[in-house]
Amino acid sequence: MAALLLAVAAANADASQSTLIRHQPPDAVDGDERDDYAVRLLELAMARTEHDHGPANLHAIAVHMSQDRAIRAMRDGRYLDVFWGMTSRSREEALLPVRIPMAQGLLGVRALVAREETLPRLGAVDSIDDLAAFSMGQGHDWPDTAILRHNGLQVATSSTYYSLFRMLDAGRFDLFPRGVIELQAEARLYESFNVRPSRDVVLAYYAPNYFFVRRDNEALAERIETGLRRAMADGSFSALLSSHPSTRYALDLLTLYQPRVLALDNPGLPEATPIDEPALWHRPVFDNLYQPPDQHP
Secondary structure (H helix, E strand, C coil): CHHHHHHHHHHHHHHHCCEEEEECCCCCCCCCCHHHHHHHHHHHHHHHCHHHHCCEEEEECCCCCCHHHHHHHHHCCCCCCCEEEECCHHHHHHCEEECCCCCCCHHHEEEEEEECCCHHHHCCCCCHHHHCCCEEEEECCCHHHHHHHHCCCEEEEECCHHHHHHHHHCCCCCEEEEEHHHCCCCHHHHHHHCEEEEEEEEEECCCCEEEEECCCCHHHHHHHHHHHHHHHHHCHHHHHHHHCHHHHHHHHHHHHHCCEEEECCCCCCCCCCCCCCHHHCCCCCCCCCCCCCCCCC
């Protein structure tokens, strides 16, 4: 009897232990809540699976790393258990993706941030050929850089995020494409550098941001996917998307101003991207978006 009681106590103790999930700390200025959305969404996925797996303890590590360094660290089993960011073939080879777009693909809808004197010229842009007259700025390790170049656009790069705003201010390039879900987070930076996003035109391509885990951590990947799908089914995913400051701003921009959408091809889009699952993507932007014919006839 005593042995049985000890076994039950041990089982209860194991069930009460939480799963530690280490993630990047916010790389943020005041008012920047884009990472907060990712954390809230991860918390939601964990809450929807707590009955099956027990509680989870989300822990932000002390140092924020570049995307490349974070991917290397997690691949090597150091410091991080989960990473969120835009997908690419190389990232899906290095890590295990959870193929549920974190914001219904809105990261691939890119507003064009520009200096005030440049914005009027965008009113006449109706095609990618028109856009080729402008130069762009992006991070050197961002997948977007390859996408823009593949579509015939000029791209200047920098190794640091904040230096791109200084380069834009100095006229080193004309346009800084930013995900519409990033605009609210960067509003104070726009004010500081006297730049703002165009309301006339946006770029759009399939470029979902996912949660990634180590390739050998299938259990965590399955838990996150299960939790996200349950949140989609009960409406809590959509509620977070429509209410969180970073994503609500993006939805308002697309709804109120209805900018022209210029579709780009993403040559690095992994073949397993679930573009044939329309419930995962924001409508109407992705309803008629260009689909690479060699991947999705």
